[in-house]
Amino acid sequence: QVQVHESGGGLVQAGGSLSLSCAASGRTFGSFAMGWFRQAPGKEREFVAAFSLGTSSAFYGDSVKGRFTISGDRAKSTVHLQMNGLKPEDTGVYYCVFDSTSSYMLSPSTYKYLNTWGQGTLVTVSS
Numbered sequence: 001q002v003q004v005h006e007s008g009g010g011l012v013q014a015g016g017s018l019s020l021s022c023a024a025s026g027r028t029f030g031s032f033a034m035g036w037f038r039q040a041p042g043k044e045r046e047f048v049a050a051f052s053l054g055t056s057s058a059f060y061g062d063s064v065k066g067r068f069t070i071s072g073d074r075a076k077s078t079v080h081l082q083m084n085g086l087k088p089e090d091t092g093v094y095y096c097v098f099d100s101t102s103s104y105m106l107s108p109s110t111y112k113y114l115n116t117w118g119q120g121t122l123v124t125v126s127s
Contacts, residue, residue: 002026002116004034006096009121017084018123022096024077024116030054033099034072034079037111038123040092048094050105051079059106064090086125093120 008020022034035050047061049070058070067085072078083090098116099105105114 002028002098002100004096004098004116004118006094006118006121009094009123011124011126012086013126014086014088016086016125017082018086019083020081020094020096020121020123022079022081022118024098028077028098030100031102033102033105034077035059035070035097035099035105036079036081036094037097037105038090038092038094039120040089043092045095046092047105047108047111049081050099052102053077053079054102083123086123088125088127091123091125093122095120 004024006022012018031054033052036048037045039045050059051070051072053072053074069082071080096118104110
């Protein structure tokens, strides 16, 4: 019965920065992770970043390494995504996901089994 809600999307010029936040509500306990996927028009949903709130470990998709930083607050069941050096190809709807397994979101073969997704927030990067 966990729900997640994203905030912070918007419009930014290439090279700029934007921050996203995601808060989980409901029964969050034990080892869990939260993270972000994104989906551009006509594209498959793509892994962006994940943060384990049990181990404070961060993971990133190859396309955002070195530019995005994910952090989390276990007490608040919240993750924050700082996006720097934004590129037009970063444009898309960003979805937050709650992962009770702490690992399913890290593999394209297992993230599809996750059920707790946010409604998405639009990030638009102009050239």
